[in-house]
Amino acid sequence: MSDVVIEASNLCVKVRSRKILNNVSFSAKEGEVIALLGGNGAGKSTTVKTFLGLMKPSSGEAKLIGQNIHTSSELVREKVAYLPESVMLYGHLTAFENIRYFLSLSGRPKSDDAIASSLKRVALQESAWHTKFDRYSKGMRQKTAIALALLRDAPILFLDEPTSGLDPVAIDEFNRLISQLSAQGSTILMVTHDVYGACHVANNIGLLRDGQIVGMFEAPEEGYIDSEVVHEAFIRDARL
Numbered sequence: 001m002s003d004v005v006i007e008a009s010n011l012c013v014k015v016r017s018r019k020i021l022n023n024v025s026f027s028a029k030e031g032e033v034i035a036l037l038g039g040n041g042a043g044k045s046t047t048v049k050t051f052l053g054l055m056k057p058s059s060g061e062a063k064l065i066g067q068n069i070h071t072s073s074e075l076v077r078e079k080v081a082y083l084p085e086s087v088m089l090y091g092h093l094t095a096f097e098n099i100r101y102f103l104s105l106s107g108r109p110k111s112d113d114a115i116a117s118s119l120k121r122v123a124l125q126e127s128a129w130h131t132k133f134d135r136y137s138k139g140m141r142q143k144t145a146i147a148l149a150l151l152r153d154a155p156i157l158f159l160d161e162p163t164s165g166l167d168p169v170a171i172d173e174f175n176r177l178i179s180q181l182s183a184q185g186s187t188i189l190m191v192t193h194d195v196y197g198a199c200h201v202a203n204n205i206g207l208l209r210d211g212q213i214v215g216m217f218e219a220p221e222e223g224y225i226d227s228e229v230v231h232e233a234f235i236r237d238a239r240l
Ligand SMILES: Nc1ncnc2c1ncn2[C@@H]1O[C@H](COP(=O)(O)OP(=O)(O)OP(=O)(O)O)[C@@H](O)[C@H]1O
Pocket: 015, 020, 038, 039, 040, 041, 042, 043, 044, 045, 046, 047
């Protein structure tokens, strides 16, 4: 059995007659991070929406664990935790209460001990666990959402612009958390504008322009993808 967990194969998406994704192919094996980089309008969010089943490909396939998500209706709900750019949980509830509520809503309640250990795992400071969510910073909101994702036992994470609007310390913490999760077996698709962050967490980076992959960068066996090289390609590409 193949250990490819996330796979786009010649994915094309049309809106009316316009192709907004054109033959996009990439893959991530279990425990890998694939990052899609690209300027505004490149097709990053469309890719994520297609993998969530919100947009339908005109041809090609979006597959998770070897199955086409558009023909296996329960796949995304069972296997994926999605972090949108702005995490929306209930502002009048605390992180603890939000997590407890959303787990019971999904029919998978967990003990308070399990919730506490997940909040510890994402390093949300304990003093904030019982503070109302609408007083949280963006970084704290993301940590809460990731703690919830971990408790749902979702093996696949989709992250949409996860570090936009975070300060450098929060970005660093976030990137460490992503590396830790992938080391523990989570397979992650992230779309981002952050070249440096992507190079630090990704096994592969796909550079998107006008709905097409125009560059693919792979991390060496040891170490990171060279951010200078990717930055150069990103800038050069944006000028074309
Ligand atoms: N529902 C839609 N109807 C028409 N055009 C769309 C639709 N969704 C996306 N597009 C177009 O497809 C292209 C890709 O959009 P997409 O949102 O995927 O880009 P992006 O890379 O996520 O950009 P950004 O970094 O600005 O979020 C854009 O030109 C956008 O205008």
